[in-house]
Amino acid sequence: MPFFHDVGQxxxxxxVQEGDPGNSISMAELFRGKKxxxxWCTHLPGFIQMAGDLRARGVDEIACVSVNDVFVMSAWGKENGADGxxxxxxxxxxxxxxxxxxxxNNDHLIQVLGNLRSQRYAMLIEDGVVRKLNVEPDGTGLTCSLAPNFLSEI
Structure with a gap:
């Protein structure tokens, strides 16, 4: 059974990498002992805007991940004011x-973009365990995984 059907995993x-290629961080360690x-990356502006609301609900870490290189992610974060x-x-x-x-799993997108991409999703993690996972039904939409919709459910 696929991982995303198993909340509680x-x-x-x-x-993954953060900041530069020499700075690797374990996803399991990043969220250990934290909420x-x-x-996924498309949702960055909304999560930046709602960072204070998420922290008010006890969220310790907010992270954006993308199948991309660390230079692109760092530059995109700076451009959007993600620091802090x-x-x-x-x-x-x-x-x-x-x-x-x-x-x-979209062969057309793989041909156009040249490699695999992630589905759009947002997950709530508590002490390294996935407690909530909202994956867009078609993998590409912008409904259940957007910051305001996700925040309303946690």
């Missing part, structure tokens, strides 16, 4: 996205 101990939100609000995590090989079984 621990995050996999997969390394956190992890979301949302951690920008790069999953350049897709190892984390594969481990949580959230690759977007």
């Amino acid at each position: 621990h995050l996999p101990d997969v390394l 956190g939100v992890l979301f 609000k949302v951690r920008m995590l790069a999953d350049p090989t897709g190892a984390f996205t594969k481990a949580v079984d959230l690759f977007l």
Whole structure:
């Protein structure tokens, strides 16, 4: 059974990058002992805007992850004012996205973009355990995983 159907699973101990290629961080360690939100990159502006609301609900870590390189993620975070609000995590090989079984299975997009991409999602994590996972029904929509909709459910 795919990971995303199993709320209650621990995050996999997969390394992603933050800031520069030499700075790897374990997804399992990042959320250990904390309440956190992890979301896919398209939703960044909304989660930046709602960072204070999420923190008011006890969220310790807010992180954006993308199947992209660390340079792009760092620049995108700076451009959008993520510093101090949302951690920008790069999953350049897709190892984390594969481990949580959230690759977007769309041959047309793979041909156009040149590689695999992630589905759009947002998850609530408590002490490394996924407590809530909102995955867009078609993998690409903008409904249940947007910051305001997700915040209203936690």
